[in-house]
Structure formats: structure tokens, C-alpha cells
Amino acid sequence: QVQLQESGPGLVKPSQTLSLTCTVSGGSISSTTRGNYYWSWIRQHPAKGLEWIGYIYYSGNTHYSPSLRSRVTISVDTFKNQFSLTVSSVTAADTAMYYCAREDSSGYRFDSWGQGTLVTVSS
Amino acid sequence: QSVLTQPPSVSGAPGQRVTISCTGNTSNIGAGYDVHWYQQLPGTAPRLLIFGNNNRPSGVPDRFSGSKTGTSASLAITGLQAEDEADYYCQSYDVSLSRSRVFGGGTKLTVL
Numbered sequence: 308q309v310q311l312q313e314s315g316p317g318l319v320k321p322s323q324t325l326s327l328t329c330t331v332s333g334g335s336i337s338s339t340t341r342g343n344y345y346w347s348w349i350r351q352h353p354a355k356g357l358e359w360i361g362y363i364y365y366s367g368n369t370h371y372s373p374s375l376r377s378r379v380t381i382s383v384d385t386f387k388n389q390f391s392l393t394v395s396s397v398t399a400a401d402t403a404m405y406y407c408a409r410e411d412s413s414g415y416r417f418d419s420w421g422q423g424t425l426v427t428v429s430s
Numbered sequence: 431q432s433v434l435t436q437p438p439s440v441s442g443a444p445g446q447r448v449t450i451s452c453t454g455n456t457s458n459i460g461a462g463y464d465v466h467w468y469q470q471l472p473g474t475a476p477r478l479l480i481f482g483n484n485n486r487p488s489g490v491p492d493r494f495s496g497s498k499t500g501t502s503a504s505l506a507i508t509g510l511q512a513e514d515e516a517d518y519y520c521q522s523y524d525v526s527l528s529r530s531r532v533f534g535g536g537t538k539l540t541v542l
Contacts, residue, residue: 347531356432357468357476357519359531373528406475414482415523415531416466420475 309334311407311421325394329407337365337385345410346390350403397428434534441540442510450505450537452520460501463523467505470517515541
């Protein structure tokens with residue numbers, strides 16, 4: 308059973324860059340033996356719904372939400388079995404719980420989630 | 431404003447049946463893309479509850495079921511239990527929004 312764990316600073320100053328890492332265990336990011344997966348980031352504003360940010364494939368191919376594309380970068384390190392998220396020029400509107408998740412590419416469903424990490428943007 | 435529309439809240443007594451609707455359009459659910467449902471217990475991450483409109487991952491009780499017709503989908507919970515009190519989200523794929531994954535706004539289920 309694959310497990311995901313987010314890590315990174317819980318507090319970021321306005322206008323700076325938010326950086327988070329997701330470590331995958333129990334399976335390889337690069338493995339396609341049991342299917343093709345996209346490694347994704349999703350966020351949840353306080354007391355709000357879920358917002359998809361984007362994903363990366365182990366090959367490095369990425370796809371981002373149109374609303375965040377100009378500020379978001381997702382990268383992968385297959386040797387460390389990790390993928391990362393950066394969001395530039397953050398504002399208070401980027402304060403949220405950030406989740407990493409695995410998406411089954413055959414059906415666009417998120418079948419494994421990390422526990423989430425809260426990022427607060429404040430000076 | 432979420433792309434998929436859900437009622438903000440539903441409630442039911444223990445043992446009862448409740449349904450949660452999820453309405454999309456011809457760019458997502460109506461275009462034939464699958465609907466998935468997630469359960470988010472208080473203070474925890476979402477977990478996949480129903481996938482591919484009406485399939486349950488292993489470990490999910492058969493009290494939970496899903497359906498889809500046209501531009502809408504529904505989640506039904508029978509034999510309501512106190513432990514079912516949670517937020518529920520539907521999710522699909524949207525071709526008109528640059529191939530985005532889209533969520534509903536979430537529905538808070540209260541067990542009376």
C-alpha cells in the first residue's frame with residue numbers, strides 16, 4: 308500500500324515562494340507495473356472545498372490548473388522517490404492545507420492521499 | 431464557485447438513507463467522464479469512497495453506493511451510522527477547463 312507524506316515550512320511570508328515535498332513509500336514513483344499514476348497536489352482552504360493544483364508524471368511531464376499555472380511548478384526526484392511543489396508570489400489567499408495524492412491515470416481518481424500539511428501565509 | 435454543485439449539507443437519523451447530489455455539465459459529467467466520491471472525516475485527509483461512478487475500493491462498506499445519469503451523479507448512504515458524519519466531495523474531469531480535475535464544493539453530512 309503506497310503511502311504519501313508532505314513536508315515543508317508551515318509559515319511563509321507574503322510575496323515569497325512556498326515549497327513543499329511529498330515523499331512516497333511502499334511503491335516507486337517510476338513504477339508502471341500496476342498502472343500509470345500521476346503524482347498530484349491538491350489544496351483545501353480553511354473550511355472550504357478541495358482545489359486541484361496539478362500533477363507530474365515520473366517522466367517529468369506536468370499539467371497544472373489554469374488558475375494557478377503562472378505561479379506553480381511541480382518537479383520530481385525519482386531517486387529519492389519524492390515530488391515537490393513550489394508556488395511563487397504567495398498571498399494570504401494561498402493559506403491552505405496542502406495534500407499530495409496519487410492519481411490513477413486511467414480514471415482521473417485520487418486513490419491515495421497524504422495526511423496534509425498546513426501552510427499559512429503571513430508576515 | 432465550484433464547477434460541480436453539491437448541497438452544502440444533508441442530515442439523517444441513524445439507520446436512515448440519505449443521498450448527496452452532484453451536478454455538473456456537458457464538459458465534465460455529461461461528457462461521459464467518471465465521477466468519484468471522497469469522504470473526509472473531521473481533521474483527516476479525504477479518502478476515496480466511490481470510484482468510476484459506482485465502484486467501492488476494498489474496505490468501503492456496501493452501505494455506500496454511487497450512481498450517475500446525464501450531467502449528475504449521486505452518492506447514497508443506507509443504514510446511516512454516527513461514524514458516517516463527515517464531509518463528502520464529488521470529483522470528475524473537465525475538458526473545457528484545460529483538462530482539469532474538478533471537485534464539488536462538498537456536503538456536510540450530519541447524523542442526528
